Amino acid sequence: MLVAAAVCPCPPLLVPEVAAGAAPELDAARDACLDAVGVLAASRPELLVVVGPGDDRSAGPRPAGARGSFRGVGVDLDVTLGDAPPDAAAPDRPLPQSLAVGAWLLGRARWTGAPVEGFVLAESEGAPECAAVGGSLARRAERVALLVMGDGSACRTLKAPGYLDERAAAFDAGATEALGSADLDALAALDVALARELKAAGRAPWQLLGGAARDAGLAGRLLYEDAPYGVGYTVAAWS
Template sequence: MLVAAAVCPAPPLLVPDVAAGAAAELEALRGHCRRALDAVAEARPDRLVVVGGGTADVTRYPQGTPGSFRGFGVPLTVRLPGGDDGAAGTLPTPLAVAAWLLADARWSATPVTALGVPDDLPAERCLALGEELAAGPTRTALLLAGGGSNCRTLKAPGYLDERGEPFDESVARALAAADHRALAAVDRELASAVGADGAAPWQVLAGAARRTAQPSGTAPAPLAGRLLHHEAPYGVGYLVATWG
């Protein structure tokens, strides 16, 4: 069952070594990500699964899988916590950023694995993956790595698209309310148009929450949502939230 979740953006700029001169400017965002992960740890899950995009197929990564920021000119390697240095494979960038966030938060509460999902994975498949993760009695927590629109200003990576801000606002409301139905209904075509790379991970969360909320003799209390951060520096929507 799903007992907690943290939603964090996953731009490489979150990593100070990559951000260089922008490191201080983004410290508030990093702080909110730490708070989100602290809240997840307080739920005492048995395992944490990181979910992020950037893969060609649905891909599972074991503990200890490395990720690198050499592509950004930084000789920095990170790993999913809890494994040895012999894990095969390489984390895509969103999951590598998530691994850095876990190291920054000094995560030691549980074993950590990761699930890579293609950015264009259909909603129903995302929801099914979430239900699979939340099946059974294991106390499962999720870290969803992905952000909102990238087109909030003329200088944004995706230029200016007036649909970006209302899209981000609608997602922020769903995250604040722990509304899995609203996340499940996110318009994926619009999400792609405004450059929101968090849409697929958010819908994995929706599926996990939906599975946990299904009536049963041992159904837990509904998850409560809390929106910790909703800003758009550089014209990109960064949202941080917790469910638990």
């Protein structure tokens, strides 16, 4: 059963080494993410699953010990998802960007709690499929926690990666309200096609969270919301 969840954005810029001189601009977001991870630790889960978006080729589970890198954005920095069992074979599938940021965040928080695994959700998955995966993950152990990585729209300003789309602010406001209040029905109702048009990569992981939290009785708390660089970032904690 799901006992806690943390919702965090997953831009590489969250990593100070990547952001370089612009690092202070996301200090508030980093602090909120660390607070959300603290809620996960306080829930004393038996298993922590880091969930994030990816393409169809990268979709699927990632075992403890899976490795990721920020070399693709010009930084010589590697990360590992939790600790692999001593006798485990070396994972052969690298972490996509979303889970690499999640692994970095857990390292920053000095996570020493439950074992950590990962799951990459294809951005093409529909809402029912996302919810079904969430329900399956929630049944992996008696006490499961999720670290849900994903950004809102990338169309909030003229300089945003997806340019300005007048629909973006309303989409992000609705998603943020749902995440901050743990509104499962509102998460399930997020428009898949609109999210794709707005480049909102967090839509699929958020709907996975909604499926995982069915019957869990969790309450949500909004810790951060902003749109630096024209991209919607939301941090929330459920417990």
